Amino acid sequence: MKKLNANLINLINILKDGEYHDGNTIGKHLRTSRSAIWKSIKKLQNYGVQIDSIKGKGYALREPLVLLEKNKIQSQLKNENIEIIIFESVHSTNEYLKVLKNSKKIIICLAEQQTQGKGRLSRTWYSPFGKNLYLSCYCPIQKDISELAGLSLVVSLAIVKTLNAYGKDNCFSAKWPNDVLYEGKKISGSLIEIHAESHGSSHAIIGIGINVNMLDDSKQINQAWSSLQQVIGEYIDRNQLCARLINNIVYYLEEFSSFGFVPFQNEWIKADCLTNQNITLRHADKKINGKVKGVNMQGHLLMELKNGDLRTFSSGDTTIEKK
Ligand code: BTN
Numbered sequence: 001m002k003k004l005n006a007n008l009i010n011l012i013n014i015l016k017d018g019e020y021h022d023g024n025t026i027g028k029h030l031r032t033s034r035s036a037i038w039k040s041i042k043k044l045q046n047y048g049v050q051i052d053s054i055k056g057k058g059y060a061l062r063e064p065l066v067l068l069e070k071n072k073i074q075s076q077l078k079n080e081n082i083e084i085i086i087f088e089s090v091h092s093t094n095e096y097l098k099v100l101k102n103s104k105k106i107i108i109c110l111a112e113q114q115t116q117g118k119g120r121l122s123r124t125w126y127s128p129f130g131k132n133l134y135l136s137c138y139c140p141i142q143k144d145i146s147e148l149a150g151l152s153l154v155v156s157l158a159i160v161k162t163l164n165a166y167g168k169d170n171c172f173s174a175k176w177p178n179d180v181l182y183e184g185k186k187i188s189g190s191l192i193e194i195h196a197e198s199h200g201s202s203h204a205i206i207g208i209g210i211n212v213n214m215l216d217d218s219k220q221i222n223q224a225w226s227s228l229q230q231v232i233g234e235y236i237d238r239n240q241l242c243a244r245l246i247n248n249i250v251y252y253l254e255e256f257s258s259f260g261f262v263p264f265q266n267e268w269i270k271a272d273c274l275t276n277q278n279i280t281l282r283h284a285d286k287k288i289n290g291k292v293k294g295v296n297m298q299g300h301l302l303m304e305l306k307n308g309d310l311r312t313f314s315s316g317d318t319t320i321e322k323k
Pocket of ligand 1: 116190
């Protein structure tokens with residue numbers, strides 16, 4: 001577990017033009033030795049960053065890279081009272097936040113790499129260095145746990161809104177309860193863990209993974225996936241994306257905390273890609289087939305079963321049946 005340090009950020013900021021820079025000159029700029037620069041370069045290469053080195057010329061980044069930077073994110077936030085922690089590498093941003101208790105304010109944990117990124121249902125979340133967004137949000141909550149079913153949907157809507165702001169005809173959709181898709185391919189998912197403490201206070205850890213600048217390097221993902229760069233066609237500034245996402249999440253959480261899921265129903269209808277689809281729902285070790293009929297006021301899934309019965313589900317995992 002290692003916090004992201006300024007040396008690495010400054011080094012990448014010099015190399016980000018894609019040109020060759022020699023160790024001596026970089027060292028002078030950053031007031032450090034050539035061997036310290038060499039060590040940082042090795043470290044980045046070990047993380048999987050592609051850096052070419054030629055004797056006499058120095059080092060050059062083979063593909064664009066801008067690291068996450070606390071100041072760049074914080075300066076774009078609407079709420080000034082949010083703490084941000086950024087790791088170079090961490091097991092899982094959700095797991096890291098689990099050790100914190102009783103914070104009254106929102107804490108955001110970000111990482112350039114996760115070594116044990118977690119998805120729902122004990123899946124792993126592929127988390128290569130510097131490519132994507134791995135964000136967890138510690139959020140104190142005042143609601144009863146029974147009222148939190150809609151929270152996953154509200155988080156998905158905040159992600160959809162953030163991605164749609166990149167201007168591609170509202171092409172991102174939400175798949176109940178926690179997936180965000182582009183043309184049926186997964187671009188983002190969230191993992192929400194609720195912690196209730198004995199003296200009545202509780203908090204949610206909302207973990208969000210967004211595939212941002214990942215292009216081709218992941219045979220590690222065993223389902224159809226996409227990334228924001230693939231959709232938009234250009235390198236995405238993750239600091240800006242992150243700030244926009246935090247602003248949307250914080251606003252949506254406030255609304256949800258005051259008014260529940262009801263104000264989000266119309267937005268869900270617009271974003272939802274499951275209604276009127278035949279799906280398989282995995283719920284409590286069972287597989288249930290049926291047609292989706294939307295969601296109710298709490299955000300529970302409405303499903304018409306093969307025998308015509310209408311049932312509601314508060315949790316589960318959905319797959320659209322192939323036609
Ligand atoms: C899913 O779609 O299965 C949920 C994926 C959630 C991944 C994010 S990445 C940041 C946070 N830390 C984790 O270990 N998981 C979540």
